Amino acid sequence: MKKKVLSMFLVMAMAGTLLVGCGGGSDESSADGSGESGSSEEKTTVKIGIRADMVDQLESVRDEIEALGYTVEESVFDDSVQPDVALAEGSLDMNWYQHEPYMQSYNAENGTDLVMIEPKTFYPLFAMYSDKWESVDEIPDGATIGLCNDATNQARGLNMLESQGLITLDDSVESPTMYDIAENPHDFQFIEAEMSVLPQSLKDADAICLAAGHMVNAGLPADNYLCQSDDNETYAVGFVVRSEDKDAEWAKEIAEAVQCDDLAEYFKTDKAGTQIPCWE
Known part of the structure; x- marks a missing residue:
């Protein structure tokens, strides 16, 4: 008789554990945003x-x-x-x-x-800025150009330079870096920086290429750019x-x-x- 009672208690305890386990799984699913909780x-x-x-x-x-x-x-x-x-x-x-x-x-x-x-x-808006020159044509040979250090925005800056006829890129590279410049007739020197701090390089570089909003964030004017990118919608x-x-x-x-x-x-x-x- 004692064995039967003990067996019944064990079965009930196991059933309770299974029910609690099912309930806990349902709560966790809601908490992490999966299923209907989204x-x-x-x-x-x-x-x-x-x-x-x-x-x-x-x-x-x-x-x-x-x-x-x-x-x-x-x-x-x-x-x-x-x-x-x-x-x-x-x-x-x-x-x-x-x-x-x-x-x-x-x-x-x-x-x-x-x-x-x-x-x-x-x-x-993505553009080129300078506090030394007033047009793209004035940028001298050997000038220092600041680029973003992330792959996407660096490629965007380089494509803008190519569209202005300043450099030629390796057309076999989908997202070019400064190491993919095929022709650099003006012997430009390139530096890299995180886009949010790139405006700080303006006093040292001849020009910088970045999203115009970061000029505003740095307290600098954003409407006197030398040229702008033609790929804004992308x-x-x-x-x-x-x-x-x-x-x-x-x-x-x-x-x-x-x-x-x-x-x-x-x-x-x-x-x-x-x-x-x-x-x-």
Whole structure:
């Protein structure tokens, strides 16, 4: 009799453990944003990663996002790499600071599967600046040219130089670096720096090539450039998510909500027209 009672208790305990295990799995699925928890009806907090220079931009559209019923929790980073690291690791729901070629380059180098969602937000003006020369034709032989140190924006700067007839690139290379310059008739010397700090090289270099917004961030004028890139639409900035969230309704709602008058006014005033809204 005692053996029968003991057996019954063991069976009941095992059943209870299995039920608890099933319940715990369901809770964990909701907590990590998988399955139905990613729907707009159930998602209440959205963790968005931004660079430090985009804090005010996010604030300008916070009301539009939170009007959808989401609470925004921002994470601010000092460089252009860590927001993608954090997103890929799962500590963010999305980030908002990069263009698609940069994202694709990051994916290729790190084996990640980040996706930019539609609609995109703005086109960043990319240009060449100098405080020594007033036109491209004035740049002397042997001049020092500052380039971004990330692969995508360095390629963009080099393509701009080629479009101005200053250099010739190896046309077999899809994303050229300064080591892929086939012809350098003016014997330019090239230096590299992170794009956010490149404006500090302006006093030492003859010219620098970068996104115009970083000139504004450095307190420098952005409208007196020597030339600008002709590929702005290719480099439109938008929200980036992990591949499993590329069709999430909450992500699309946020991308659409920021296309608003408040953000357009922010681009016009705070960014001095260096960021062009995609919807205008």
